[in-house]
Amino acid sequence: MPTVPRVLLDQLGQRPGVPFSATLVTDASGPVGWHLEREGQVLATGTSTPCGHDPSAGLSVHVLQVGPLNQTGEGWRLHADGATSDPFRVADDLHVALAHDALRFFHLQRSGVEIGPEVAGPRTRDPRVTRRRARTAATPVCRACRRGVRSPRTASTCTRAGPTTTCST
Incomplete structure (x- = not known):
């Protein structure tokens, strides 16, 4: 079973020039130091804000407020309380594919007209099966x-x- 890192942040990455925060899972009662590094170079430091027990997660957490990052690239890591985040990237185009995927999904789900494989892609289910199931359910x-x-x-x-x-x- 894979282990989950104790320093949690957006899995997709961060956008340059936009401040972001991360969550640190720790039992420490006071603030702990953190640092942001890339390729072995420390680029930012700070201290966490203890938030106590999070009932929705069942864990004690701290928030790490990180300012905006002006450099782009991959391999960024956030370190705090002896824990390290998964590597993440900073880029302008992070959400381009996400927006495309969301529009494609809702277009296929909510169109109201038959959409062939030339639009939906080759792995699309036969539309007659979907219509038959809908008619049967009603x-x-x-x-x-x-x-x-x-x-x-x-x-x-x-x-x-x-x-x-x-x-x-």
């Missing part, structure tokens, strides 16, 4: 034989369930 079902009732007007006595339950069979 169709009333005979409790006895589990077959769909197409219309209340044309419903006949269920031949499988007997005369007390009606369905379209």
Whole structure:
């Protein structure tokens, strides 16, 4: 089972020029020192702000307020209380793919028209299967034989369930 680092921050990375914060999981009651490094060079230092017990996580935490980073690149690490964050990157284009993925997801989910593989991609499920499932879910079902009732007007006595339950069979 992989271990989770005690210094937690945005997994995607940070944007240059934007201040950010990290969370330190520790039982220390007072502030602890932290430093930010890249390629072995310390670029920023500070002290944590103890926040005590976080009931949603069930852990004692501190917040590390880091100012804006003006350099871009990969391999940044935040160190505090003997713990080290996973490496992260600082770049302007962090959220470009995220925005594209979100728009693509909602376009496919909420379009209301049939979308072929030329738009959705080759691994898209057959749209007929999706329509069949949607139609089945909206169709009333005979409790006895589990077959769909197409219309209340044309419903006949269920031949499988007997005369007390009606369905379209």
